Amino acid sequence: xxxxxxxxxxxxxxxxxEVAKNAQLLIRGGYIHKEMAGAYNYLPLGLRxxxxxxxxxxxxxxxxxxxxxxxxxxxxxxxxxxxxxxxSATVDVWFKTQLASGTEVGLGWTHEEPLTALMRExxxxxxxxxxxxxxxxxxxxxxxxxxxxxxxTREFVMKDMYSFARTTEEHDTLYEKxxxxxxxxxxxxxxxxxxxxxxxxxxxxSKYSHEFQTECEAGEDISYISDGKRxxxxxxxxxxxxxxxxxxxxxxxxxxxxxxxxxIFSLGTRFxxxxxxxxxxxxxxxxxxxxxxxxIGPGRLMGTIVEVLSDDKGIVWPESIAPxxxxxxxxxxxxxxxxxxxxxxxxxxxxxxxxxxxxxRDARAGExxxxxxxxxLPLRVVVSxxxxxxxxxxxxxxxxxxTEHLSASELINxxxxxx
RNA sequence: CGGGCCGUCGUAUACCGGUAGUACGCUUGCUUUGGGAGCAAGAUGACCCAGUUCGAUUCUGGGCGGCCCGACCA
Numbered sequence: 001x002x003x004x005x006x007x008x009x010x011x012x013x014x015x016x017x018e019v020a021k022n023a024q025l026l027i028r029g030g031y032i033h034k035e036m037a038g039a040y041n042y043l044p045l046g047l048r049x050x051x052x053x054x055x056x057x058x059x060x061x062x063x064x065x066x067x068x069x070x071x072x073x074x075x076x077x078x079x080x081x082x083x084x085x086x087x088s089a090t091v092d093v094w095f096k097t098q099l100a101s102g103t104e105v106g107l108g109w110t111h112e113e114p115l116t117a118l119m120r121e122x123x124x125x126x127x128x129x130x131x132x133x134x135x136x137x138x139x140x141x142x143x144x145x146x147x148x149x150x151x152x153t154r155e156f157v158m159k160d161m162y163s164f165a166r167t168t169e170e171h172d173t174l175y176e177k178x179x180x181x182x183x184x185x186x187x188x189x190x191x192x193x194x195x196x197x198x199x200x201x202x203x204x205x206s207k208y209s210h211e212f213q214t215e216c217e218a219g220e221d222i223s224y225i226s227d228g229k230r231x232x233x234x235x236x237x238x239x240x241x242x243x244x245x246x247x248x249x250x251x252x253x254x255x256x257x258x259x260x261x262x263x264i265f266s267l268g269t270r271f272x273x274x275x276x277x278x279x280x281x282x283x284x285x286x287x288x289x290x291x292x293x294x295x296i297g298p299g300r301l302m303g304t305i306v307e308v309l310s311d312d313k314g315i316v317w318p319e320s321i322a323p324x325x326x327x328x329x330x331x332x333x334x335x336x337x338x339x340x341x342x343x344x345x346x347x348x349x350x351x352x353x354x355x356x357x358x359x360x361r362d363a364r365a366g367e368x369x370x371x372x373x374x375x376x377l378p379l380r381v382v383v384s385x386x387x388x389x390x391x392x393x394x395x396x397x398x399x400x401x402x403t404e405h406l407s408a409s410e411l412i413n414x415x416x417x418x419x
Numbered sequence: 420c421g422g423g424c425c426g427u428c429g430u431a432u433a434c435c436g437g438u439a440g441u442a443c444g445c446u447u448g449c450u451u452u453g454g455g456a457g458c459a460a461g462a463u464g465a466c467c468c469a470g471u472u473c474g475a476u477u478c479u480g481g482g483c484g485g486c487c488c489g490a491c492c493a
Contacts, residue, residue, distance in 0.1 A: 012443060012455065013431050017485050037485065085493090092420095092491075110493065144420060144491060152492085201493095209493085220492090265493070293493080333452050366454035373454090384453065394453095 001324075003359040006030075008043045010371045020218060022303035023149025025315050029374050031323075038146025038154035040299070045375070048323035050157075053298040054136055056188045056320065057159050060181040066132040066161055071114055073138055075106040079113040083274040093141040107140035112293060115162055116271040123289060125280050126166055130174055134161035136298070148218060150303030151259060161294040166279065168268075171290040175266060178294045182212055182262050189301060190318030191308055195261060198223050198232040199246060206266040208237070212296075213258035218307045221260055224253040232258070259304045267291040309399075315376030316399050324357040325415065327377035331365050331384035342383040345393065345408055354415045373398070381411065 008030030018024050018034070026032045031046030042050050058068065080086035086106070088094055095107040108114070115133065123129060139158045146154050163178065165171040179197065186195040191214050198213040213223045213232055222235040226248055233242060233253070243250060269288035272278065277289045302321075309316045319325060326349060330342035339360075346358045357377060359368050365384075372380050382394040392405040406414065 009444085011430065016431070017425090019486070034485095091493090093493095112493085141492085145489095147487085260492095263493080267493095295493085331453060364452060364454085364456065366452095366456080369454045371455085382453080386453070 001357055003357055004361045006044060006357075008045065010374055018149060020147070020149035020151065020303075020307075021310065022151065022218070022306040025306055025310055025374070026149070026303075029315060029376070032150070038143060038152070040150060040153060045323045046302075049302055049317070049321050050298055052321040052323075053189055053301055054157075054159070057185050057296055057298060058136070060184045060188075061132070061134050061159070061161055063184075064132065064177045064181050066134045069133055069135050070137055071108070071111050071118075071135055073108050073140065075108045075114060077104055077106060079117045079275060080106065083113055083271060085113065093143060095140045095142050108137075109139050109141045110158075110293075110295075111135070111137070111160055112162065112267065112271045112291075113275065116275045116277050116291070119164060119289075120275065120277050123164060123277065123279055126282055129279060129289065130163065130165045130170055132161060132163050132174070134159060134294075148220070148303070150299045151218065151307075152220070153299065156297050156299050159296045159298065163292040163294070164277075165290045165292070166281070166287070168290055171266065171292055175264065175292055178264055178292070179210065182264065182294070182296070185296065186212060186214070186261065188320050189305060190320065191261070191305055194308055196223065196225055196230060196232040196258075198234050198258070199237060199242065200234040200263070201236050202265070206268060209263060209265040211260050211264075212262035214261050214304050214308060215256045216259050216304060216307050217257055219257035219259040221258045223256055223258040225256050226252050227254070228252060232256075259300070259307070261301055261304055262294075262296045264294040265292060267293055310376070313370075314374035317376045317378060318399075319378045322376070322378050324355040324377050325379060326354055326356045327372050327375065327380045328356050328358040329368050329372055329380055329382045330358065330360050331368065331382060333385075335385055338383055338385060338388060341388055345381070345383060345411075348408055348412060349415070352412045352416050354412070379415075 010030055011028045014024035014028050018027060026046060027034065029045065030043055031049065033041040033043060035041050077086050085091050093109050096104060097107065098104055123131065136157055136159050138155060140155055143152060143154050146152055161178070163171065163174040165174055183192070186192045195212050195214045198211040199208045200211045202208045211234060213221060223232040224235065224238050225232040233246070233248070269290060271291055272289040278286050279289055281287050306315055309318065328342060328346055330338060332338040342358065342360065346356055349356045359372065376398055378398050380396045380398065387393050390405065392407050393411060395404045395406050395411065
């Protein structure tokens with residue numbers, strides 16, 4: 001797309017009320033806009049990144065058999081009362097409101113209850129299991145303190161998946177598959193190396209839950225990482241007993257700040273029993289469905305990626321989630337030939353299926369380069385009188401800064417898959 | 420939820436109990452053109468409500484909003 005038509009603009013300075021690096025850079029780049037504390041709007045560039053992250057997650061969930069749905073944000077208190085999670089003393093993040101009639105409703109902060117109730121209509125036999133269901137849906141959580149930009153907000157989209165199994169053994173195989181799918185997601189969005197599966201409190205339903213924690217100074221959590229075994233233990237359960245249970249030695253663990261980028265739980269029959277989600281087994285007996293839940297917030301993931309990968313000049317997007325792969329920077333200074341060359345290259349690249357942001361603005365080189373660094377697209381291709389004279393384009397990789405001089409065909413060859 | 424700090428053009432900042440200044444951005448013109456240009460001319464601002472005062476953006480109180488530390492965080 002032509003940058004001159006993009007309605008968002010970059011800013012030289014970050015707003016004073018944002019301290020978190022992810023919020024500062026994303027706001028300066030025009031990716032997001034803060035609506036209020038803990039609530040951010042996604043602007044064109046930010047939405048493109050968000051959608052790409054969402055799509056990667058979607059592909060990985062589909063790969064293990066997930067079926068996508070969308071549940072409502074408006075929640076009927078009845079199902080929550082059945083599980084004891086309607087009371088605000090028990091769950092302090094509820095946003096509650098009323099219908100015009102005075103009937104109380106809640107804004108969903110998670111969806112075990114409504115989905116479990118819904119599945120009663122569709123699961124009645126062992127033949128109906130196992131199943132995976134997931135959604136990308138807006139959650140509302142009345143956090144006492146929103147903070148750290150996209151890392152902790154009051155309104156956010158979450159991919160929440162739920163598994164339904166016949167037995168704990170079957171559940172365990174589903175759970176392991178989900179773990180692998182999650183690893184795939186972190187790897188594909190560029191933070192695989194810094195993300196560790198982490199043992200955390202299992203709550204009332206099982207001994208442990210698993211978190212995916214990404215090592216980062218901006219993190220709210222403290223984890224103890226075993227580099228040798230590539231796993232971690234959340235500080236909340238870091239005891240001698242747990243270490244022994246997991247076969248870990250205190251001396252092999254190092255402390256680090258981490259961001260929780262995913263969390264998966266075994267739910268057992270906590271919800272199926274409370275809401276009556278049962279199935280008829282082969283022997284005719286009535287049994288409870290064994291459930292699991294699996295969450296990732298694409299927005300928090302986006303914030304984490306900015307925290308982990310950006311440098312002092314701006315954002316550094318991995319190719320898989322960059323809003324565009326190529327930043328075509330035209331330094332024309334009114335030279336018509338440069339403009340023509342840029343237009344031609346833009347046509348060729350987009351024709352080859354490469355996403356290009358074309359900086360066709362009437363601005364000086366310094367400003368364009370600074371903006372380009374800030375926006376952080378993976379490859380900057382400069383077209384100018386210089387490159388015209390040289391007969392090749394200057395291509396600079398945002399990550400690492402490597403510069404190459406390539407012809408149009410070499411560039412297209414590089415950017416498109418070979419058949 | 421406890422504690423602290425803060426609220427001034429679009430953004431970032433300054434000063435002041437008596438005409439609110441600067442930088443970037445924006446508009447117009449000229450020059451400039453490979454790392455956030457220069458000159459000239461413009462437009463745009465005190466969160467809300469009360470109180471003190473001849474006069475409040477400034478002082479006091481309350482409200483609303485924001486950030487930070489802590490607590491909390493299926």
